[in-house]
Each structure stands twice: as C-alpha cells, then as structure tokens.
Amino acid sequence: MTVRFGVLGAGRIGKVHAKAVSGDAHARLVAVADAFPAAAQAIADSYGCEVRTIEAIEAADDIDAVVICTPTDTHADLIERFARAGKAIFCEKPIDLDVGRVRDCLKTVAETDGKLMVGFNRRFDPHFMAVRQAIEDGRIGDVEMVTIISRDPGAPPVDYIKRSGGIFRDMTIHDFDMARFLLGEEPTIVTAHAAVLVDPEIGTAGDYDSVSVILETASGKQAIISNSRRATYGYDQRIEVHGSKGVVSAENQRAVSIEIANGEGYTRPPLHDFFMTRYTQAYANEIASFISAIETGTPITPSGADGLAALALAEAALRSVKEKRQIAVEL
Amino acid sequence: MTVRFGVLGAGRIGKVHAKAVSGDAHARLVAVADAFPAAAQAIADSYGCEVRTIEAIEAADDIDAVVICTPTDTHADLIERFARAGKAIFCEKPIDLDVGRVRDCLKTVAETDGKLMVGFNRRFDPHFMAVRQAIEDGRIGDVEMVTIISRDPGAPPVDYIKRSGGIFRDMTIHDFDMARFLLGEEPTIVTAHAAVLVDPEIGTAGDYDSVSVILETASGKQAIISNSRRATYGYDQRIEVHGSKGVVSAENQRAVSIEIANGEGYTRPPLHDFFMTRYTQAYANEIASFISAIETGTPITPSGADGLAALALAEAALRSVKEKRQIAVEL
Amino acid sequence: MTVRFGVLGAGRIGKVHAKAVSGDAHARLVAVADAFPAAAQAIADSYGCEVRTIEAIEAADDIDAVVICTPTDTHADLIERFARAGKAIFCEKPIDLDVGRVRDCLKTVAETDGKLMVGFNRRFDPHFMAVRQAIEDGRIGDVEMVTIISRDPGAPPVDYIKRSGGIFRDMTIHDFDMARFLLGEEPTIVTAHAAVLVDPEIGTAGDYDSVSVILETASGKQAIISNSRRATYGYDQRIEVHGSKGVVSAENQRAVSIEIANGEGYTRPPLHDFFMTRYTQAYANEIASFISAIETGTPITPSGADGLAALALAEAALRSVKEKRQIAVEL
Amino acid sequence: MTVRFGVLGAGRIGKVHAKAVSGDAHARLVAVADAFPAAAQAIADSYGCEVRTIEAIEAADDIDAVVICTPTDTHADLIERFARAGKAIFCEKPIDLDVGRVRDCLKTVAETDGKLMVGFNRRFDPHFMAVRQAIEDGRIGDVEMVTIISRDPGAPPVDYIKRSGGIFRDMTIHDFDMARFLLGEEPTIVTAHAAVLVDPEIGTAGDYDSVSVILETASGKQAIISNSRRATYGYDQRIEVHGSKGVVSAENQRAVSIEIANGEGYTRPPLHDFFMTRYTQAYANEIASFISAIETGTPITPSGADGLAALALAEAALRSVKEKRQIAVEL
Known part of the structure; x- marks a missing residue:
C-alpha cells in the first residue's frame, strides 16, 4: 500500500x-x-x-x-x-x-x-526514543524524577512571540509532551516560575523568556523543566530520567564531533544551531510512523488527546505564574 | 603563625x-x-x-x-x-x-x-570553586538559571532521619547554600514539591526522599534543585549555571576513570559512593580557608549568616510542601 | 547543469x-x-x-x-x-x-x-573533514604525529579475504589514504608488523588480522596505524593529529547516544556496527563532491594518483612484514 | 610493624x-x-x-x-x-x-x-591499575593490541637531556614498562622511528623529541607507543588495551573538571601540567606497596629485573632508530 x-x-x-x-x-x-x-x-x-x-x-x-x-x-x-x-x-x-x-x-x-496525529516530533528523535525504550525495558526500574533542559539558540522575532500563545504554549509545550512521554503517569499539579532575562521586548510583548516548571503526578513522581530562549552554544536539548534502579539520559547532539586541545583546554564544537538540523531524523521518523499507522490501522500516537494534554499543562503553567500558586490539572 | x-x-x-x-x-x-x-x-x-x-x-x-x-x-x-x-x-x-x-x-x-565559619564543604570542592570562578571571571555573562542535581547513593538510617530535621534541612541545605553561592542574588520565593518514592519508612518518619525545588530571586533568576535519597550509580553531584554569554557546569567525579567497551557498550565505573571520598579535597580546602582567614584576619566565608540563610530556605521549602504554595523569604 | x-x-x-x-x-x-x-x-x-x-x-x-x-x-x-x-x-x-x-x-x-575519482569515502566524513579543516585553519600548528586506530566489528568471510589482496590493500589502505590526507607530506619510510590474533583461518588464507604500521615522512613527521579485524564494541574509527600548537581528534560515532547508569557504572551504547551506517553522510558527500567537480571543472580529489599512493604504501607495508625491515617508498 | x-x-x-x-x-x-x-x-x-x-x-x-x-x-x-x-x-x-x-x-x-623495587610509579596510578585489573578479571579477553600515547607538556632543559640517556631511556622507558605490564608477554622485536620536531637544540644534543615505537611479542601481540616532548594541553598520558572480548582504556586526568560552553563550543580545562600532580596518588600507592611488600615478605614489583627489561627495550629502540631496522630482544 x-x-x-x-x-x-x-x-x-x-x-x-x-x-x-x-x-x-x-x-x-x-x-x-x-x-x-x-x-x-x-x-x-x-x-x-x-x-x-x-x-x-x-x-x-x-x-x-x-x-x-x-x-x-x-x-x-x-x-x-x-x-x-x-x-x-x-x-x-x-x-x-x-x-x-x-x-x-x-x-x-x-x-x-x-485519524489524527499531532506533531510532537521529539518523540521520534532516535536518542529520546532510546531513552523511552530503556525505561520500557526496565533498565532504570520505576520512574521517579524527570529532568528536561531545553534552551533555544535564540528568541524568535517579537512578532512571532505575540502570535505564539506565549512561551509555555509555544516552547515548553514540547517539554510537557516529553515529560508525559517519560513519566508514565499524568501530572496532577503544575508549578511554574517565569521571568524576562533575555530580552525586555519579550516582556513588553507580555511573554517570558526564562521559565522553570515542576510537574507532580498523583504518586509523587516529579518532572522539572528548565527553558530559556537563549543558548549561546547551540540548541540545548537534554532529558534525564531517574528511576529506582538507575538513570538514563540523552546527550546533546552536534553536527561535528571533533575535539581540539591546546593551552586553553579541550574544545568541542557548539551544538546544532537549528531545530531542523537537530531533529532531521526525528521528522523523518515521525512521518514514517504516521504512514505506518495508516497502513496497519494501528492507533496513532501522539494523538489529539496528547496535543490537548500538553496544551492543558501549558495553560496551567501560565496560570501558575500569573496567580503565583500551584495549579491542579486533570488530564 | x-x-x-x-x-x-x-x-x-x-x-x-x-x-x-x-x-x-x-x-x-x-x-x-x-x-x-x-x-x-x-x-x-x-x-x-x-x-x-x-x-x-x-x-x-x-x-x-x-x-x-x-x-x-x-x-x-x-x-x-x-x-x-x-x-x-x-x-x-x-x-x-x-x-x-x-x-x-x-x-x-x-x-x-x-569568628564563625559554617561547614558548607562543597563551596571548597575544586570543581565547584572553578564554576564560581568562571562566573566571577565573566565567562558566562550574567547568571540566569542554576540547575543543581544532587542525589545520595542511599538513604541514611531512619533513626538518623528522625533527628535530621528532614531532607530539606539535612540534604537540600547544601544545595540551598550552593544556589546562593552561584546565583549572586538572594532568592525571594521558594516553591518545593516532595514525595516518598524511595522508602516508605522515610514517609512513616514524617520525611520525604525525593524533592524538587525552584528558587526565584527578585530579578527573576531561577535555581532548580532535584534531590533523591537514592542513586544506584554513586554520589551524584552536578551543578550547572546558565548565563547570558554561556553555561558552565561541573561534571560528576569518580575514583577511577577507565572505560571498558564490548558488545554491551562503553562503560565507565560508578561515581564515588561516599561523600567523604567525593569531597576529600573540599574538606582539606575548607579547613585551609578557615586557617587562612584566621591568620590574615579576613572575613570568614561561609559565615553564620550563610548558615542561617540556607536554613531559612530549607524551612521555606518545607512550608511550601506542607501548605502547597509558594513561600516568600527575606534573607 | x-x-x-x-x-x-x-x-x-x-x-x-x-x-x-x-x-x-x-x-x-x-x-x-x-x-x-x-x-x-x-x-x-x-x-x-x-x-x-x-x-x-x-x-x-x-x-x-x-x-x-x-x-x-x-x-x-x-x-x-x-x-x-x-x-x-x-x-x-x-x-x-x-x-x-x-x-x-x-x-x-x-x-x-x-576525469577519475577514487572512492576513499572517509575523506568526506564530516568529522574527519573537520579535523582536516582544523589543520588547514592552523588550529594545531605544524602537524607532527598522526594516530589512526581503525578496527572492524568483525572479519569478512575468508573467501572475501582470499580475493582482497590482504589486509593492507583491503583495510589499511583507507588509513594510508587518511594518513596522507592529514600528514601534509608524503611518507618515505614504512614499517609494519602483522599477526594473526583473531582467526587462524585468516592466517591459513595467507593474510593477517592485526597490524601496526609506522609511516615516516622526510621531515620526520610520523603516523601510526593500528588495525584489527575485530572490535566487539562496533566500528572503531578514530583519528588524532598532534601538532606544534595542539591536537585535534575525531570521536567515534554511535547511532544512539544515550547513557544508562546503575551500580555497574555508566554505559553508552556500542558504536555503529557497519561501515554503511557509520559513513552514510560520507558517501553522500563523496558523490556530491564528484558531481560538483564535474560541474565546475575543478580537479577531482581523491584522484587516481591518490589511489596509487595508498596502494603503494600497502605494498610497502606488506613487504615490511614479509622482509622484517623498513621499506623506503617514493610517492 | x-x-x-x-x-x-x-x-x-x-x-x-x-x-x-x-x-x-x-x-x-x-x-x-x-x-x-x-x-x-x-x-x-x-x-x-x-x-x-x-x-x-x-x-x-x-x-x-x-x-x-x-x-x-x-x-x-x-x-x-x-x-x-x-x-x-x-x-x-x-x-x-x-x-x-x-x-x-x-x-x-x-x-x-x-630487596629492590624500581620506581615505575605509573604502575600504581589508580586508573592504570584499574586497566590492568580489568585485564586480569577477563573483561577484555586475551590481550591483542596495546596503544600508549604519552606526551610531556614541554621538553626538559637541554642540559638535562644531555645527561638523560636520551628520550628512550628517559621518557619512553615508562611506556616500555607499561607495555610489559599490560601485554602479559615479553616483547621480542622492537621497531622505532624518531625525529626532532619540537626543538632543534634537542637534535644538536644528539637526542630526539618525537618517537613512534612498535613492540611485538612472540605470539604476535603488538604495542604501539607515541611520544612527544610537547603537549600544549597538558600532561597527556593515555593507555588502551584491545583484546578478544573488548577494549579498556584510561582517560586523561585534569585537576579541575568543569565545562564552559559558548558560541566557540564546549571547553574543558587543560590536563595536569606536571607529572607530580598527575601522579600524586601513584607516588603514594607506590611507597605503600613497597612498605607492604617489606612487611609481608612478598616479592617486590616492579623488580630490578623489570628495570632491566625496560632499559633493554630502550636500548633496542635506540638501535632500531640508528640502524634503521627491527631489533630482536630477549628479556
């Protein structure tokens, strides 16, 4: 077919x-x-x-x-x-x-x-897939703590930011989806802190550029997310999952992995500087998964419900910042 | 002298x-x-x-x-x-x-x-000192986000835990001090989430074993702390400081750094399994710093006020968990 | 065009x-x-x-x-x-x-x-290209010592080996080309040692499976090559160039870069297990370079002369083993 | 006692x-x-x-x-x-x-x-000891190929060099001992290449500053040694042992292990810049081993015979360079 x-x-x-x-x-x-x-x-x-x-x-x-x-x-x-x-x-x-x-x-x-698939491409990154697989294979026991550090090389234009729905709906939403993908249990409480540290114009546009989030599930599992619209060293995308038997993490990716050493030290090149080169393989895998699900008639993931859940977490995070309190969510 | x-x-x-x-x-x-x-x-x-x-x-x-x-x-x-x-x-x-x-x-x-010095030994770890020095040297610009991951190889005896004042005063207190050491600005808001994921006995003793904390300063700088009383792979002690010009981090330490590769992959030994071997050099540096301050009559750091500040953050974190809300602190 | x-x-x-x-x-x-x-x-x-x-x-x-x-x-x-x-x-x-x-x-x-291009694909590997670029950019000063470690995940069938011309012409030839690519000066002396350590059948077929080679140039620059037909941990392909101002090296590549830590230590997956996945990008770059040279009429590299030079070094290495002495070459 | x-x-x-x-x-x-x-x-x-x-x-x-x-x-x-x-x-x-x-x-x-012990301190370096232990524990199967890269941060004064017996007896001798320590079988053939690339004064003094050596044992195991009197990035001391089941290597050591990332890339500090700080632990372990052997009456290692063997390899290497041929040794 x-x-x-x-x-x-x-x-x-x-x-x-x-x-x-x-x-x-x-x-x-x-x-x-x-x-x-x-x-x-x-x-x-x-x-x-x-x-x-x-x-x-x-x-x-x-x-x-x-x-x-x-x-x-x-x-x-x-x-x-x-x-x-x-x-x-x-x-x-x-x-x-x-x-x-x-x-x-x-x-x-x-x-x-x-049949609807929502484009959370990172689920299809080979490294993040391998992290999830390690969890499913029982390599780290029961998941306890998820740490996601996600920083963009630079902020998008303020015009884009104004239409974006804000950093939680535009950027952190990927991390909310990733946290759900890895926690194995839905978050029930969201706490977020946010500030404008990178560019005052972003604040003027009503948004934030530096945020920290804690998600907690009913059984007490916790995910922390750290986001910044700035990363001088490239597209910083790290996840780590700590469990009862061990920890699994995905390293950052760079286009070229050489190392030069001299009196200043040992230097490796910056990371990928663009999401499209960082996630080239993820985009290909994503569409292949969609095609395969259509061909085989199996359920499509991430689904519309996944899209909704991540958005609900983004909304809760924004409310947490605005109302300076923890927000309960029911996904 | x-x-x-x-x-x-x-x-x-x-x-x-x-x-x-x-x-x-x-x-x-x-x-x-x-x-x-x-x-x-x-x-x-x-x-x-x-x-x-x-x-x-x-x-x-x-x-x-x-x-x-x-x-x-x-x-x-x-x-x-x-x-x-x-x-x-x-x-x-x-x-x-x-x-x-x-x-x-x-x-x-x-x-x-x-003259009083309080024993926050980690400030004297050569690697963490170098992180702080890098900040002072302007290598990463203005500090924006601090990430501290700190996991103990195992929980102490429940008897100890009962007398310890709880995880925030006993364990996280080091991370609160480290966050202050690195942020360059006092935290004004504390949010903490805590759970018992490692050992139910710890819960019975009224304490937690897995916690996540966000500290925020007046200008919006944020520190996140992730603690667990469990780390199967050794004494996990990482800090990372993200700033306007770059990021600086301290790697985990192991007693022996060899790597063995075979069909299963590339394996390096676990980390130090004990704080005394992990922080041998820090303890020596700490006392040397105390002696030097006495000899030269220079101010002693970390001071009693530093001890108080870290404890106040620990208390605030505990209240945040108990009252399920953000807690303002004035240090 | x-x-x-x-x-x-x-x-x-x-x-x-x-x-x-x-x-x-x-x-x-x-x-x-x-x-x-x-x-x-x-x-x-x-x-x-x-x-x-x-x-x-x-x-x-x-x-x-x-x-x-x-x-x-x-x-x-x-x-x-x-x-x-x-x-x-x-x-x-x-x-x-x-x-x-x-x-x-x-x-x-x-x-x-x-117009003839010879398929030394490794010259087009992004990481090895970056090593060469670092040299050309003067990042390590004058090249002094080149180290190439190249091990295959496993030996090819003995039938193949019999027709292959032997390990020097079949496998080390890539490293001879790489050494020339990096040294910036032609080797004039070749010393090689060779043994059968992996599979006695390879010896029966008249070939070797484990070899060490030193190439020396007229000005005394040296390249050492270590080859094995066995590498349990994947396709091991490392180069390092030491110069008057520093050293540059290319790390091994793996398909998935996660790390799992537990009581046994910190483990990353094995390397690529096949030259086609290891050098996917190199093959694409290679043909693109060929096409570009045709389009623009610029000289084609690696040329037939490059193919001849690497083969001459392979022959000299074989003679060095057979005759147990250094062999002078003129390229 | x-x-x-x-x-x-x-x-x-x-x-x-x-x-x-x-x-x-x-x-x-x-x-x-x-x-x-x-x-x-x-x-x-x-x-x-x-x-x-x-x-x-x-x-x-x-x-x-x-x-x-x-x-x-x-x-x-x-x-x-x-x-x-x-x-x-x-x-x-x-x-x-x-x-x-x-x-x-x-x-x-x-x-x-x-009772005589000869000061080959590197045998007592915790990392190199762990490499040897991994071999003895069968972690890599039968030893096949040893690679030793050893570079000094800088050349000693020419006056010292004149009295030193030359690079093979002064510097490479440590690597000859390490090769014997790791090969598990005596070398029987030595091939060496040597040049003056770092400092012409060294040549004037009749010595070399950049050398490559191959040692081969009777069964065909091979060790390659690469030495330079120059390393801008610190005291470079690496060993790798490749065997039938895998490979084990010891990483370089640095006093401070932080990493700073910015637009230029990810940089870790240079290595130790002095053998005394690099081998602090080795020196302490060495004397402790000597004391323990005296106390317990057990054989002392490395012995006078070990000292003789390493020196004999150094002499053979020098002859190999002078006579431009392989030299057979009987240890």
Missing part, C-alpha cells in the same frame, strides 16, 4: 514534511497547497507533485492523508474539514492555542472516526 | 577535620574531646595530640580555634561558649535545626565579635 | 551510490548495469532509472558519468574503457591490487584527459 | 617520597641525606626526621629501608652498597643508563638476597 499525501502549507516546516513524504517508500506526495502559489510551486517542482487548492485536496479521490503546516489559527478548522472528508491527518502542534477550541475539534475528529 | 586547634567530637567527620588540621602546615592539632574517651584517644594516637574535656579546651591558653563536630543539637550552645571564650570557631552545618535558635546564637557571636 | 549517471554494479555499494545520485539535486540516475539483471532491476525500480548493459552505457549519449562498483578485478579495465568513452569516472577503491596495473591504467586516463 | 626509612637525595622527587613515607601509617621517616645539607634540612624540618650522611644511614641500626633519589649515575653504586648493608631498597628509575652496569648491579642484589 502507498499512502497518497497532500501537504497544506509550503513554508519551512511544510518543506520538511514534503521531503520526508517524498523520500518514504510507502508514501507518495500528490499535491501541495499554499496561499502563496509560488511557495507551493517550489515544492511541486522539487518533488514532482501538483499544486492544488485546499478545497481540491479536500475533495480529491487520489489523496489519503494530509499534513497540516499552515498557520496555527487555521489548524482546528482544517482538522475538522479533513476529518469530515475522511482523510488521515497529521497536524503540526498546536491544534489551537485555546483548550476549549481543541476540545471541540477533537470531538469532531471523534465523531467522524478521524 | 600557627593556628592551634581543638577538635570537639571524634566521630566520622571529626576524624576528617583532625586529619586536615594535622596535615596543614599553618595549623597544629593540640587536643580532641569526645563524650566517648576511646574515640578521642584514637584520634590523639593517630595525630599525636592530647585528649581533653570540652571545658579544658574552652579554658586553654594554647588553643586558638575549635572545630565543632558534635551532634547537631549541641552546635548552638558550643558556638556560644567558644565565642565567649574567644576561640575562632568552625562548626559543621547546621548551626541548629531551628531558625530562631540560630538567630540567637549568631547574636551572641556578633556581640562577642566572634 | 545536471550530471547524468550510470551505475556499474548493483551490489551493496552500488545501491549506496545509486541512492546518493538519486537524492542529489545536481544529478540524475539514468541507468544501471549488473551481471545479474535482477539486481540491476531492483535499483531501477527503486529509483526510476533504466537497466542497460555496460556496453550500452559506454556508448550512451545521455550519460556523463559512471560509478564503478563492480568487482575489483574489473576496475582498471572499466576505467580505461570509460575514460576512452569520455565519461567522468568515480571508481570504488582499489583501482587494482597490482601497482603496475594501476600505473598503466592511470596512464590511459592521463592520455585520454579523463 | 613499622618500616623505618632513610631517604637519599632531597631534591624534587626526594621530597615526594619523604612526604609519602611520613604520611604512611606503617612507616617512619628516620633520616634524610643529601650532598646539599640545606636541602636535607628542609625535609628534616618538614617531617621531623634527622639529617645524616649516606654512610651513617648505611650503618644505622634504626633504618630498615632506603629510598634512592640521588642522580642517576649514583643509583647502581648505592643499590649495591645498601643491598650489602641489608636494607630494603626503593630506587628511582633508571638503575643505570648502561644495561651491562644494571646486570652487574642486579647480580650483587641477588647475591646479597637484597
């Missing part, structure tokens, strides 16, 4: 997915749509597919699945439309910035018996 | 300090006291000093300084007595489990113009 | 190159040839190209370049035929097992003004 | 051993001798022992053992004298620069039934 794809949105992340689909032996890229025809055409030229409108893709008989890479505020609507159209849906995170809207959208997906 | 010492308490840590004093070219071990004469005699035999009573050391003309290694509940009284006796005082942490008692004790020290 | 390719030989390494050509935006895979039509057809199916005979490719107007992945004993003949046919040639190493035959072949290439 | 010591020679290394003896609970430092009385007095003052002449120590009833730290050209004579005087002898390497003289000296030791 070959899964036939339409890609909606021909921006940066759309290109990543178009390439992943094209390169997958079990898939075929049929069409791409974008509000800017030139952007769609560029993808079409590179990968030998057609440019179509969203409506045409929605109505197409020769398309089984879509990848939604359009702006966030269109995600929920498109999910609903394509769920009704019977297409399998891969949607970039987040489904929406509003928990209520997400719930409504997922209701439609459920009613239409839709 | 040679600083002449009496050591009070001939237990495990008393021996460490007696050895450090004996081996220091600027100091001489004159006498040791202990409620168990045999313990004192053992030290006297090893290092060629006298056994005396605490009273005799208090009154002695040939002793300039004392090292207090007796049980915690005697610390404050002994500090007051020896401050009045005009001896320089090194006291193992904590001064007392009660903040009020510590305040009173420090008042006496101040009134007698006493 | 698009470089149009034929691939000769549809075995393991032929597939690697067919994929690399297909995935390169500046190239197009037109045809593939193999003595076993089914093998050729499999590649044709995967990448949408034609199956043709070698003769047809030789005569084709729509093919600019060929990749020679056929058995070693056909390399020199095919190079000569395709040089005369005016195609650019990428040939897997070695050109031939006999230095005299290689010299003749390169003479034909020169006479026909042919 | 307490072993009573005299130390002969109060220079740099004499101080190291005087301190080690003083700090050992099973030993007592009784006397020290030196041609310069002031040097001897300094040690006497530091450790509370007497200054005596060598003759007085030779004749003394209250001295059981001596540590010979005088200039190399006095070693053999002193060993003979103190062997005849019935003292246990620890002698710094080498016994003599001349193999014939060493043989004669060892004959005297044998005739007098003397």
